[in-house]
Amino acid sequence: MNKVVKNADEAIKDIKAGSTIMFGGFGLCGIPENCINALTKKPEINQITAISNNAGVDDFGLGLLLQTRQIKKMISSYVGENAEFERQMLSGELEVELVPQGTLATRCMMAGYGIPAFFTPAGVGTEVAEGKETRNFGGKEYLMEMAFDADYSIVKAWKGDTMGNLIFNGTARNFNPMMAMAGKISIVEVEELVAPGELNPNEIHVPGIYVHRIFKGENYEKRIEQRTVRKH
Amino acid sequence: MLSKEQIAQRIARELKDGYYVNLGIGIPTLVANYIPDGINVVLQSENGLLGMGPFPFEGEEDADMINAGKQTITTLPGSAIFDSAMSFGMIRSGKVHLTILGAMEVSDTGDIANWKIPGMMVKGMGGAMDLVASAKNIIVAMQHTNKKGESKLLSSCTLPITGLKCVKKIVTDIAVLEVTPDRGFKLLERAPGISVEEILAKTAGRIVVEGEVPEIQF
Numbered sequence: 001m002n003k004v005v006k007n008a009d010e011a012i013k014d015i016k017a018g019s020t021i022m023f024g025g026f027g028l029c030g031i032p033e034n035c036i037n038a039l040t041k042k043p044e045i046n047q048i049t050a051i052s053n054n055a056g057v058d059d060f061g062l063g064l065l066l067q068t069r070q071i072k073k074m075i076s077s078y079v080g081e082n083a084e085f086e087r088q089m090l091s092g093e094l095e096v097e098l099v100p101q102g103t104l105a106t107r108c109m110m111a112g113y114g115i116p117a118f119f120t121p122a123g124v125g126t127e128v129a130e131g132k133e134t135r136n137f138g139g140k141e142y143l144m145e146m147a148f149d150a151d152y153s154i155v156k157a158w159k160g161d162t163m164g165n166l167i168f169n170g171t172a173r174n175f176n177p178m179m180a181m182a183g184k185i186s187i188v189e190v191e192e193l194v195a196p197g198e199l200n201p202n203e204i205h206v207p208g209i210y211v212h213r214i215f216k217g218e219n220y221e222k223r224i225e226q227r228t229v230r231k232h
Numbered sequence: 233m234l235s236k237e238q239i240a241q242r243i244a245r246e247l248k249d250g251y252y253v254n255l256g257i258g259i260p261t262l263v264a265n266y267i268p269d270g271i272n273v274v275l276q277s278e279n280g281l282l283g284m285g286p287f288p289f290e291g292e293e294d295a296d297m298i299n300a301g302k303q304t305i306t307t308l309p310g311s312a313i314f315d316s317a318m319s320f321g322m323i324r325s326g327k328v329h330l331t332i333l334g335a336m337e338v339s340d341t342g343d344i345a346n347w348k349i350p351g352m353m354v355k356g357m358g359g360a361m362d363l364v365a366s367a368k369n370i371i372v373a374m375q376h377t378n379k380k381g382e383s384k385l386l387s388s389c390t391l392p393i394t395g396l397k398c399v400k401k402i403v404t405d406i407a408v409l410e411v412t413p414d415r416g417f418k419l420l421e422r423a424p425g426i427s428v429e430e431i432l433a434k435t436a437g438r439i440v441v442e443g444e445v446p447e448i449q450f
Binding site for chain 2: 076077078081086100104109120121123124125127158168170171173175176177178205223232
């Protein structure tokens with residue numbers, strides 16, 4: 001069993017134009033920086049449908065793939081920090097599906113749990129409900145939402161072993177665990193890659209059965225979007 | 233007229249000991265600065281943290297520790313980290329006692345619009361729709377009127393809806409109001425120096441006044 005690939009270029013090399021790809025991260029926290037960079041170097045991988053909570057900022061994160069026009073459609077919950085995204089969306093260049101954050105997270109989760117559809121109260125009575133089945137449970141209305149079907153998930157973890165077992169750090173966890181479980185091909189970049197046995201089985205957040213390719217990333221910028229401090 | 237800090241201060245009085253609370257971006261985040269003495273609340277950050285602590289000291293920022301507004305924060309003793317699916321799971325299953333968020337418009341039946349201005353600003357709904365569909369108690373912090381002086385408390389929302397029949401209480405720069413099940417807004421308190429008449433004049437939608445309306449005490 002060898003899931004280890006050399007680097008991001010190796011990890012993404014079979015991705016084709018038109019793929020549906022999940023990208024982990026919340027804002028710029030926990031984003032797969034190396035794979036995003038590797039994709040920007042391959043402009044022929046375009047017409048991507050990207051599933052990710054946010055769209056990065058103009059010059060970092062998924063904003064880089066928007067600049068290169070490699071993304072055809074974004075499925076996200078909040079895109080407020082990216083002016084280029086908003087511009088492409090309002091002009092019609094970029095297709096956008098805005099999904100409530102909890103629904104987005106759960107659609108990823110259910111894909112990894114083998115559940116095709118579920119019911120949630122989020123979005124009842126709003127434009128999110130348009131065209132969707134509703135059902136009443138216990139006197140409350142719920143919308144039916146579907147699990148995602150993604151060709152690839154590209155995820156960032158803190159530590160992983162060569163069998164693909166993963167541990168996440170802090171709030172860089174966010175969407176990464178569910179996405180690691182969801183993609184048909186799951187690609188993970190880690191800060192530390194260790195041998196099997198180094199990670200305590202009790203502490204593993206995502207078991208390696210879900211992971212297809214893993215590599216040790218490099219040169220993480222880990223940009224902070226809103227550096228906020230208090231005085232002594 | 234109340235300042236943003238004063239709106240936050242008044243809302244903080246609604247916190248009870250042992251509450252798990254979600255604070256939306258904007259004025260609601262300021263509520264964390266006014267938690268009354270002697271009570272403990274746990275702040276939930278929907279990106280996967282219970283027990284959100286204060287901002288770090290300069291030089292101690294951790295890129296892997298942010299809140300839902302993308303600001304750097306710290307943890308506290310008893311904090312817990314989890315993924316986004318679990319975060320919204322605890323929200324939807326009613327474990328979060330109180331949600332405080334901002335609004336562009338609120339209707340007199342408790343509908344809220346706070347995520348989109350068609351053709352102009354489309355930032356997305358983030359976690360707002362999950363929160364308003366699930367929280368037992370929802371308090372809105374907002375300006376009472378828009379820049380043109382028009383009421384943002386209406387008989388029905390004109391902007392795209394975030395949630396229906398969900399808002400329980402509203403604190404604006406001039407008043408504290410409750411949303412009743414069948415009679416629209418009910419005026420509970422007025423900002424210092426603001427008259428009931430001024431509040432009625434600035435409120436569209438149905439509004440009920442019963443007896444004396446006290447001033448908010450600071």
